[in-house]
Amino acid sequence: MSEVFGKHDPYLQVGRLSLKGIVFGVGSYARIGSEIKQLLGKDQVRTLLVTDEGIEKAGTAEKVRQVIKDSKIVVETFSETEPEPTFRCLRKITEVVRGGKFDVIIGLGGGSSMDVAKTASIMATNPGDVAEYYQFMEDKVKIKPLPKVMISTTSGTGSEVSFGAVATDDNGFKNFINSPFNQADISIVDPLMSMTCPPRLTAGCGMDALAHLAEAYVNFAATPLTDTFALHGIRLIAENLREAVYSGNNLTARYNMAIASTLGGLSTSIVPLNIGHCISEGIGPVYKISHGVANALALPHQMRYNLPAMAGRIAALAPHLGARCSPDMSTREIAENSIEATKQLVLDVGLPIALKDVNIPREEIPRIVDRIMKLHDPYNLAYYNPLKITPKNLTELVTNMWEGNV
Numbered sequence: 572m573s574e575v576f577g578k579h580d581p582y583l584q585v586g587r588l589s590l591k592g593i594v595f596g597v598g599s600y601a602r603i604g605s606e607i608k609q610l611l612g613k614d615q616v617r618t619l620l621v622t623d624e625g626i627e628k629a630g631t632a633e634k635v636r637q638v639i640k641d642s643k644i645v646v647e648t649f650s651e652t653e654p655e656p657t658f659r660c661l662r663k664i665t666e667v668v669r670g671g672k673f674d675v676i677i678g679l680g681g682g683s684s685m686d687v688a689k690t691a692s693i694m695a696t697n698p699g700d701v702a703e704y705y706q707f708m709e710d711k712v713k714i715k716p717l718p719k720v721m722i723s724t725t726s727g728t729g730s731e732v733s734f735g736a737v738a739t740d741d742n743g744f745k746n747f748i749n750s751p752f753n754q755a756d757i758s759i760v761d762p763l764m765s766m767t768c769p770p771r772l773t774a775g776c777g778m779d780a781l782a783h784l785a786e787a788y789v790n791f792a793a794t795p796l797t798d799t800f801a802l803h804g805i806r807l808i809a810e811n812l813r814e815a816v817y818s819g820n821n822l823t824a825r826y827n828m829a830i831a832s833t834l835g836g837l838s839t840s841i842v843p844l845n846i847g848h849c850i851s852e853g854i855g856p857v858y859k860i861s862h863g864v865a866n867a868l869a870l871p872h873q874m875r876y877n878l879p880a881m882a883g884r885i886a887a888l889a890p891h892l893g894a895r896c897s898p899d900m901s902t903r904e905i906a907e908n909s910i911e912a913t914k915q916l917v918l919d920v921g922l923p924i925a926l927k928d929v930n931i932p933r934e935e936i937p938r939i940v941d942r943i944m945k946l947h948d949p950y951n952l953a954y955y956n957p958l959k960i961t962p963k964n965l966t967e968l969v970t971n972m973w974e975g976n977v
């Protein structure tokens with residue numbers, strides 16, 4: 572069993588939450604023009620809309636362009652965002668923003684489009700190459716970026732409010748910029764923007780949001796404020812994700828998932844993620860597994876692994892996850908039910924529970940362990956993860972993950 576170190580007390584943590592403009596509600600996207608003019612304090616505005624082909628095909632990009640044009644704002648579009656963007660894509664948009672005279676960058680899409688838009692706003696004002704700024708937890712951004720607006724179309728990454736921008740670096744690792752300069756000046760949280768999100772993407776993004784909230788809760792740096800976000804957000808996901816996946820036109824389910832995503836983004840702006848995301852980002856880029864699916868695979872193991880150190884916290888999630896808990900049950904039994912309910916949610920929304928189900932050969936386990944260990948220090952897991960991570964314990968975890976033994 573892993574060594575337990577330290578003692579968690581959320582009331583001994585010092586946290587910081589920076590809040591800018593969050594505009595939320597059904598149809599709130601129509602306010603984008605007036606919000607931008609108010610933000611800049613002028614009427615003549617030139618914007619760059621950063622999105623992807625899927626959002627163009629769904630007609631969502633055109634809807635947003637139309638409301639921007641209706642406000643007499645000039646809008647150009649960059650729709651070449653790659654899923655799980657690489658530095659190549661970031662360098663391309665860097666050329667675009669440095670060559671244009673934009674006042675505002677608008678990110679419209681899932682985490683990829685929003686993170687490319689965030690990077691564009693930074694690279695427009697900061698010199699050099701993107702690699703100088705993608706330095707994991709180390710914030711290298713010095714100059715105030717262009718103002719930015721984020722509109723999520725997937726409900727999951729929380730990028731619409733978070734400090735993070737994630738991309739695959741030149742070494743094939745998921746790297747990120749973690750900076751207050753990454754936070755959107757205006758975040759639009761509108762369920763109408765996610766109504767056309769396909770079922771599997773909805774499922775993966777929902778699990779990503781659940782991972783943000785659960786990792787902020789089962790975390791040595793958890794605070795009373797992140798606990799508030801986490802417990803409510805987890806309940807929203809447990810009660811609405813299945814409906815959002817299987818009845819995508821259910822506006823209430825979409826709305827609740829949009830709020831849960833934002834709560835997850837706010838949580839990760841205060842408390843960094845731990846072993847769950849470290850695992851997902853250790854496997855995702857190599858085996859071409861999307862961030863959301865990788866988190867669905869990793870999250871039950873984040874809880875299982877940390878159970879010896881935080882059984883009480885994992886048990887506290889049970890009523891929010893819809894898991895059975897009653898006074899005659901032990902904390903350990905209730906915590907087991909929380910883990911089981913998480914696994915059941917993954918299965919119910921049609922996502923895999925085992926690495927062997929995503930065609931990863933068993934012989935890859937040592938390589939996966941090695942990659943995750945390389946992320947140990949950049950993620951500062953010694954501080955944020957309740958249980959110490961060692962290659963031996965991690966090998967046990969990844970082997971269980973390969974088998975689907977939660």
Ligand SMILES: [Fe+2]
Nearest residue numbers: 728779848862
């Ligand atoms: Fe994530």
